[in-house]
Amino acid sequence: MKDERSRILDMLEQGTISADEALRLLEKFENNREAAADSHPQPEKEEPAAGSTPEPDNVRGDFNEGQAEEFEQEQRGGNRQGRPASMDEFLEDVRRDFTVFGSRFMEFMQTAVDKVKTFDIEKPFGEPVTFSQTFVKSAEGIEEIIADLSLGSLEIRVSDSEEFRAECEVKAYRAEDEEEAKREFVERFLFVTDGGKLRISSDRKITQVNIVLHVPEAQYHKLSVRLLSGAFRAEDELTADQIRVRAANGKIDAAGLHFKEAEFETANGTIRVRDAHGEKIEAETMNGKIDIDGMLKDIDARSVNGHVVVTTRDAEAYKIEAGAVSGAVEIYVPQDAGLNGEALSSLGRVDVRLHDVDRSQEQEQFLQKAVRFTKAGGNPDLPPLSVKGEAKTGTVIVGYIGK
Structure with missing residues (x-):
């Protein structure tokens, strides 16, 4: 078996x-084994001859030397390590099953991702008609930017202008010529301002639109971006109270953002947020690395298959949670911050590189390694920074910035 x-x-x-x-x-194998056992009952025991000594049920005269030794171990209640004879095999099977499940799940994820990547997204319907188109709108009274693209990327740049300008690189498929392609694109592409909102939308899945959006420097209330297949990029200290970016297949790369709340999510792609300033940020990806760094008070970052690195440089930060199923987790905090945290890993290592913390609990067991720690410091009027790093198969590292 x-x-x-x-x-x-x-x-x-x-x-x-x-x-x-x-x-x-x-x-099926288990059912067949049980059925075979049921169909072959054990032979009835022969009655011992008169005057002979009955043989124990679990001892037979045809034991060889190895079987006898195994029998003696079982009779003593375990092997030389004090475990039942099959315990080592059982633990090895559990470890192997866990590892195989994790590796196969990740291979399944990667296979699905590779299929998306290798799909000929550039030329799904033959050679495209390529052209450029620019749209301009006044920025007066606009507080929200909402973009929804079925196929294409979006890059946002802050400018000194007083108007919004969208520079579009278009690839139109199944078009007879450039004139027809432009006409259909202008009719279907949405670039309007209404009720204090700028709306950008392209719902044609056979027209790829890569947009560079120039926006005036201002304090926006909300930025909402949804991409089906394409990347998002933003720089130049874009400022908005709420930022939400979701991509089904594409990376997210932003630098210098200022916000109160931000949420970044992608099914396949990396998430990189640098030099950010904000209260709360959430980042999640199914397949890809997450890298967050900035003056941030509340960070929640999770990846199913990918490395997770989060850094807060704010001494008044109050929460960091980072997790990965397949991949390592790294958390970096200011050295003068008060701390109350824990680091956990199932199959990886736990490495707490904080030399001045009190380790209240350390656990090193099969499928569970954990370190819990505390440290006084920081602003006495504020609660300590709550830190939690958790990985299933990778290493968890907690350290100070720059160390």
Whole structure:
């Protein structure tokens, strides 16, 4: 049974079969084994001859030397390490199953991602008609920017102008010529101002629109961006009370943002936020690295498959939570901040590089490693910075900035 089970797990690990197929095979194998056991009942015991000594049920005269030694260990209640004879094998199977599940899940994720990446998004319907188009709107009274693109990227640049200008690079597919492509694009592309909002929208999935949006320097109330397939980029100290960027397939890269609340989410792509100033930021990706750095008071960053690095330079920060299923987690905090934190990992290491903290608890067990720590300091009128770093298969590091 063990050999058959190992063979199925090897096939799963090598990618020969899927996780569902492996589960079905294991279930079928177990059912067949039980059915075979039921159909072959044990032979009835022979009655001992008169005057002979009955043989114990679990001892037979045809034991070889190795079986006898194993029997003696079982009779003593365990092996030389004090565990039941099968405990080492059981733990090894659990460890292997956990590792295989994690690796196969990540391979499944990567396969799905690779299919998206290798899909000929540039030429799905043949050669495109390529042209440029510019749109301009007055910025007077505009407090919100809302963009929704089915295919294409968005880059925002802050300018000294008093108007919004969208420079569009367009690739139109299934168009007869450039004149027809331009006419259809202008009819379907939305670039309007209404009720204090600038709205940008392109819902045609066979027209790729890469936009460089120049915006006046101002304090905006809200920036909302939704991209189906394309990247987002912003620099030049864009300021908005609320920022929300969601991309299904594309990276997010921003620098110098000022906000009260920000939320970044992508299914496939990296999230990089540098030199940010804000109260609260949330970042989440299914596949990709997360890198957040700035004067931030509340950070929540999570990746299923990717490295997570978060840094706050604000001595008055009050919460950091970072997690990864497959990947390492790194958290960096100011040295003079008061701390109350924990670092946890299932299969990786826990490395708390804080030399002046009190370690209230350290745990080193199978599938669970944890360090809990505290430190007085910072502003006595504020609560200590709450820190939590958690990884399933990777290392968790907590350290001071620059160390």
